[in-house]
Amino acid sequence: MAAPTLTRHISRPRHYVCSACLRKQSLLAPTKRAVSFAKQDQAKYAWDAKAEEIKAGKQKSMLSILEERGFVNSIAGDRDSLDKLMTEKRIGAYVGIDPTAPSMHVGHLLPLMALFWLYVHGFRAVSLMGGATCAIGDPTGRTTSREVQDSMTRRANINGIYMQLKRLWGNVHANAKGWGYDLAWTRAHELMNNNTWMERLPFMEVLKVLGPGVRLGAMLSRDTVKNKMEKGDGMSFAEFSYPLLQAWDWWHLYNKKKVQVQIGGSDQYGNIVAGIDAIKYIAKTHTNPDFRWPDKEDPSLIPYGLTVPLLTTASGQKFGKSAGNAIWLDKDMTSVFELYQFFVRTADADVERYLKLFTLLPLDRIRTIMDEHHLAPERRSAQHVLAQEFVELVHGKDEARQASVQHRMLFGKATGRVTQPSTEQELSNEILKPGDSKISGATNSIHAFEAPKPSVTLPRSLVVGQPTAKVLWSAGLVKSRSEGGRLIISGGAYIGTRPDKVGLKANELVWTNATKTGGQLRKSFLIEDSLLVLRAGKWNLKVVKVVSDEDFEALELDAPGWQALKEQREPQPAEEA
Numbered sequence: 001m002a003a004p005t006l007t008r009h010i011s012r013p014r015h016y017v018c019s020a021c022l023r024k025q026s027l028l029a030p031t032k033r034a035v036s037f038a039k040q041d042q043a044k045y046a047w048d049a050k051a052e053e054i055k056a057g058k059q060k061s062m063l064s065i066l067e068e069r070g071f072v073n074s075i076a077g078d079r080d081s082l083d084k085l086m087t088e089k090r091i092g093a094y095v096g097i098d099p100t101a102p103s104m105h106v107g108h109l110l111p112l113m114a115l116f117w118l119y120v121h122g123f124r125a126v127s128l129m130g131g132a133t134c135a136i137g138d139p140t141g142r143t144t145s146r147e148v149q150d151s152m153t154r155r156a157n158i159n160g161i162y163m164q165l166k167r168l169w170g171n172v173h174a175n176a177k178g179w180g181y182d183l184a185w186t187r188a189h190e191l192m193n194n195n196t197w198m199e200r201l202p203f204m205e206v207l208k209v210l211g212p213g214v215r216l217g218a219m220l221s222r223d224t225v226k227n228k229m230e231k232g233d234g235m236s237f238a239e240f241s242y243p244l245l246q247a248w249d250w251w252h253l254y255n256k257k258k259v260q261v262q263i264g265g266s267d268q269y270g271n272i273v274a275g276i277d278a279i280k281y282i283a284k285t286h287t288n289p290d291f292r293w294p295d296k297e298d299p300s301l302i303p304y305g306l307t308v309p310l311l312t313t314a315s316g317q318k319f320g321k322s323a324g325n326a327i328w329l330d331k332d333m334t335s336v337f338e339l340y341q342f343f344v345r346t347a348d349a350d351v352e353r354y355l356k357l358f359t360l361l362p363l364d365r366i367r368t369i370m371d372e373h374h375l376a377p378e379r380r381s382a383q384h385v386l387a388q389e390f391v392e393l394v395h396g397k398d399e400a401r402q403a404s405v406q407h408r409m410l411f412g413k414a415t416g417r418v419t420q421p422s423t424e425q426e427l428s429n430e431i432l433k434p435g436d437s438k439i440s441g442a443t444n445s446i447h448a449f450e451a452p453k454p455s456v457t458l459p460r461s462l463v464v465g466q467p468t469a470k471v472l473w474s475a476g477l478v479k480s481r482s483e484g485g486r487l488i489i490s491g492g493a494y495i496g497t498r499p500d501k502v503g504l505k506a507n508e509l510v511w512t513n514a515t516k517t518g519g520q521l522r523k524s525f526l527i528e529d530s531l532l533v534l535r536a537g538k539w540n541l542k543v544v545k546v547v548s549d550e551d552f553e554a555l556e557l558d559a560p561g562w563q564a565l566k567e568q569r570e571p572q573p574a575e576e577a
């Protein structure tokens with residue numbers, strides 16, 4: 001038999017290879033280890049070359065990229081040492097998220113975006129789901145304990161967030177490529193769940209390995225502990241131990257995945273410092289020499305933390321809420337269109353900062369977008385870019401394009417006092433990436449009939465014949481009926497209907513100011529008897545699907561005003577004589 005070639009040996013399934021060949025194969029084939037060593041050498045070489053460029057001032061360092069885009073609120077550790085470390089070493093970094101709800105919200109994306117940048121620049125990035133830690137619940141910043149989740153809910157939440165993270169990673173990769181980043185081949189990302197190591201972690205091991213290094217004085221003096229004990233509902237041992245669990249995660253990742261940096265929200269500073277202390281303690285005292293640092297401290301092994309800023313809008317509100325509700329990444333909780341709208345409503349004073357934080361757009365591109373934006377701020381071109389890029393990262397390119405087309409369809413032509421950009425103008429704002437071909441389908445779909453996608457469902461009795469001010473409230477556009485009334489009086493509420501005049505574009509809505517509707521929501525305002533389009537101010541929009549009361553009940557839905565209406569209808573108990 002002729003000596004089989006190496007490739008045939010490698011690709012052939014093992015059970016078809018005779019034992020003699022197998023022996024030969026193991027001699028000839030480069031071992032997995034050898035291949036990975038070769039790769040590591042190459043990676044080291046490329047990394048060193050890049051470090052030289054950074055030191056020579058020809059490239060920006062990773063930390064200065066993050067700083068420039070506004071990601072760095074505080075650094076746990078010395079800034080310049082971290083800068084040097086990330087320049088010289090391809091470290092791993094992680095962001096942890098506890099699945100306390102079925103979906104992440106927009107705020108979760110801030111630390112994740114910092115992590116995505118590290119990935120784009122060739123670092124190893126780990127997104128960690130706290131499947132185990134969420135069973136305890138992080139008490140940071142809270143005065144009341146979280147409700148304990150049953151295991152079914154927890155599992156459902158873990159599933160939901162796992163899928164979101166997975167999709168995010170895919171979209172980030174595609175989006176970064178779209179912007180022409182030369183994704184460093186050393187990059188790697190991983191999605192993990194701390195359940196996998198916490199579930200089998202003996203209590204004794206934590207007490208033995210970490211316990212002696214944790215000083216009670218330091219733990220008791222933390223603000224969360226003090227506030228919860230003095231002003232809140234007290235603190236359980238489990239909650240008290242939460243920072244140690246998070247610290248253990250990091251030790252595990254440090255040890256197994258060389259994760260040397262943890263990124264988190266600004267409230268996570270204390271937990272991150274607890275992790276740094278834990279790693280340093282364990283690495284100095286572990287009885288197993290494999291886990292111990294060399295006696296002479298090596299600066300390239302020190303862990304660092306990085307927190308991202310707490311975002312407040314220019315008007316002083318916390319970022320990520322609309323009419324008091326969180327903006328979710330799950331499209332059943334916040335429709336794609338509402339997510340898009342949320343970013344379109346960004347104030348001019350915030351939009352540049354958000355473009356740097358929430359998109360992967362290169363900085364010079366952002367500068368051009370802002371220059372154009374300043375020429376005609378009323379067109380909101382920068383906000384549209386932000387909305388489209390964000391939706392693309394979360395839901396993908398197609399959904400982003402649809403949301404933008406839908407927006408143009410709804411706002412394409414306005415009547416009354418509000419002047420909106422024309423369809424053509426807005427179309428020219430379409431952001432094209434290098435390599436994109438001009439999307440002709442998008443232009444056409446505006447003119448073809450396409451009903452806007454509803455974002456809320458309401459029962460018919462809560463809509464037809466009801467005071468418009470109340471309907472604005474039921475639809476979630478305002479926080480109370482009286483706020484709805486005030487909005488109408490100020491001339492800021494509109495109802496969108498299909499044009500009845502021939503010649504107008506089929507999909508463009510005609511906006512009627514609610515002051516002209518006689519105070520009541522008439523049946524004729526419904527599009528095809530089932531859709532109601534409401535607008536508050538310039539950009540806040542709700543597309544309401546109107547269903548029968550029975551269907552609404554069957555769907556187990558609720559809306560502001562619905563319970564009261566039902567109670568009114570219940571047959572009143574006969575008065576006793």
Ligand SMILES: N[C@@H](Cc1ccc(O)cc1)C(=O)O
Binds near residue numbers: 133
């Ligand atoms: N405690 C973090 C989540 C987290 C969980 C586990 C970790 O290892 C890290 C972070 C938060 O509430 O935001």
